[in-house]
Amino acid sequence: MSSKEEILSKLTQAVIDGEPEDAAELARQALDMGLDPLTCINEGLTPGIDRVGELFATEEYFLPDLIIGGEAMKEALAILEPALSGDEERQVLGRVVLGTVEGDLHEIGKTLVGTMLTANGFLVTDIGIDKSAADFVATVKKTNATLVGASALLTTTMPAQQKIVEALEEAGLRDQVKIMVGGAPITQSWADKIGADGYAEDAIGAVALAKKLVGAA
Amino acid sequence: MVYAEAGIPVGFMAMPNMGATAPAVPGGALVVGNAEVISAMVLMQLVAPGAPVFHSILASVMDPRTADYLVSVPEKFLCNAAAVQMAHHWGVPALAGTFGLDAAEPATWQLGRDSVYTALMCALGGTDITVGLGMLKASTLLLPEQIIFDDEIYHMHRILAEGIDTSADGLALEVIARVGPRGHFLAEKHTRRHVRDIWIPGLSHPRSPPDGQPVLDIRHRAKAEFDRILSEHEPQPLEETAQAELQTILNAAARELGPLRTANR
Numbered sequence: 001m002s003s004k005e006e007i008l009s010k011l012t013q014a015v016i017d018g019e020p021e022d023a024a025e026l027a028r029q030a031l032d033m034g035l036d037p038l039t040c041i042n043e044g045l046t047p048g049i050d051r052v053g054e055l056f057a058t059e060e061y062f063l064p065d066l067i068i069g070g071e072a073m074k075e076a077l078a079i080l081e082p083a084l085s086g087d088e089e090r091q092v093l094g095r096v097v098l099g100t101v102e103g104d105l106h107e108i109g110k111t112l113v114g115t116m117l118t119a120n121g122f123l124v125t126d127i128g129i130d131k132s133a134a135d136f137v138a139t140v141k142k143t144n145a146t147l148v149g150a151s152a153l154l155t156t157t158m159p160a161q162q163k164i165v166e167a168l169e170e171a172g173l174r175d176q177v178k179i180m181v182g183g184a185p186i187t188q189s190w191a192d193k194i195g196a197d198g199y200a201e202d203a204i205g206a207v208a209l210a211k212k213l214v215g216a217a
Numbered sequence: 218m219v220y221a222e223a224g225i226p227v228g229f230m231a232m233p234n235m236g237a238t239a240p241a242v243p244g245g246a247l248v249v250g251n252a253e254v255i256s257a258m259v260l261m262q263l264v265a266p267g268a269p270v271f272h273s274i275l276a277s278v279m280d281p282r283t284a285d286y287l288v289s290v291p292e293k294f295l296c297n298a299a300a301v302q303m304a305h306h307w308g309v310p311a312l313a314g315t316f317g318l319d320a321a322e323p324a325t326w327q328l329g330r331d332s333v334y335t336a337l338m339c340a341l342g343g344t345d346i347t348v349g350l351g352m353l354k355a356s357t358l359l360l361p362e363q364i365i366f367d368d369e370i371y372h373m374h375r376i377l378a379e380g381i382d383t384s385a386d387g388l389a390l391e392v393i394a395r396v397g398p399r400g401h402f403l404a405e406k407h408t409r410r411h412v413r414d415i416w417i418p419g420l421s422h423p424r425s426p427p428d429g430q431p432v433l434d435i436r437h438r439a440k441a442e443f444d445r446i447l448s449e450h451e452p453q454p455l456e457e458t459a460q461a462e463l464q465t466i467l468n469a470a471a472r473e474l475g476p477l478r479t480a481n482r
Contacts, residue, residue: 063279
């Protein structure tokens with residue numbers, strides 16, 4: 001029978017090694033042992049994903065390593081978070097609603113941003129592709145989000161980003177969230193024009209921007 | 218499908234991105250890309266048997282550090298060239314992704330270098346169609362002067378792909394025999410007949426301007442040539458009957474669908 005320290009350090013390693021199945025199994029074992037799920041997150045998963053971030057910053061780890069590490073963390077969180085008691089909550093830097101705008105089916109960039117934000121301590125609700133402004137607004141309400149990320153890869157779907165800003169204003173939610181926009185045709189001047197709070201050129205920039213917008217940078 | 222039914226050639230360009238939308242190996246990118254294109258071609262045949270189709274794979278690499286979209290790396294060059302061979306294996310024309318490379322500035326040595334790996338390899342592989350002339354930064358920029366550069370590169374490759382004429386006239390056996398071992402060919406009729414066939418690229422071999430002016434930078438000259446073409450070229454209009462037919466179609470559309478609207482922005 002493994003000790004608490006052993007399980008926690010194995011959880012950390014499963015994230016660093018990018019082993020989602022092992023991470024989920026270890027999470028289950030930890031709960032069976034009666035370990036506190038919040039401890040498992042804060043002292044098991046978080047050090048793992050922090051280390052993954054360090055290795056990525058020094059270019060020893062590349063994006064696939066980052067994504068698989070994020071997957072391992074997600075699988076373990078799926079086991080641990082439901083077990084959190086009512087008043088416990090994982091410390092997050094922000095709650096993000098992320099999606100690709102209406103009429104647009106591109107998702108890889110958005111998914112990358114989601115993984116990197118998760119790996120950097122944000123709680124991300126990825127609503128998927130081809131989502132209307134109403135979908136964004138509804139999810140912001142449901143998750144009590146503090147950040148919105150809208151992705152558009154086509155010049156023809158860019159205007160939908162403006163619709164999201166307007167819909168959030170109409171719903172009285174504009175002050176609650178910071179809005180980030182991204183995608184190949186997007187520029188800082190477009191972001192300024194539609195009243196978004198920020199633009200980043202790639203996933204790495206998105207994390208820095210998100211941290212800045214929530215005041216954590 | 219509409220075009221296929223109308224008998225207009227239809228092609229699909231797969232764009233497998235190694236590490237993201239395709240496995241991180243050139244072979245895997247070709248498997249995925251080919252499956253996409255062939256399945257689309259089959260669909261066209263189901264909808265319109267005998268529809269003319271063409272095949273195209275334009276591969277790329279995802280930079281594993283930044284997720285950037287890269288096209289000037291050897292793995293991509295391999296894929297694009299191999300795709301031409303695959304297209305011909307299937308018995309359909311190939312459209313090769315040949316220009317539109319990574320550099321952000323025109324007239325760089327890297328563009329010249331990389332055009333050999335893409336355009337030339339595809340040309341020697343026998344591609345039927347080449348695209349992307351004038352595009353830079355992974356086809357996100359279209360620069361006027363780059364069109365002129367790529368045009369020059371294209372003609373260079375076309376001539377390379379055409380190979381050497383080994384006919385009697387091409388081997389020049391008769392005139393060689395006549396001139397003999399110590400003569401020269403300057404005054405020969407054969408020379409006069411063929412010397413204008415040798416194409417000397419204008420950008421790389423500029424004429425000295427009159428009055429001893431210095432030769433301008435290659436980028437300026439390319440832009441000047443672009444401007445000259447724009448100002449002097451007279452496009453051939455469509456035949457009157459074709460113009461009339463188009464107007465008939467437009468009028469019918471206006472009656473059926475209401476007045477034409479421009480896109481909202």
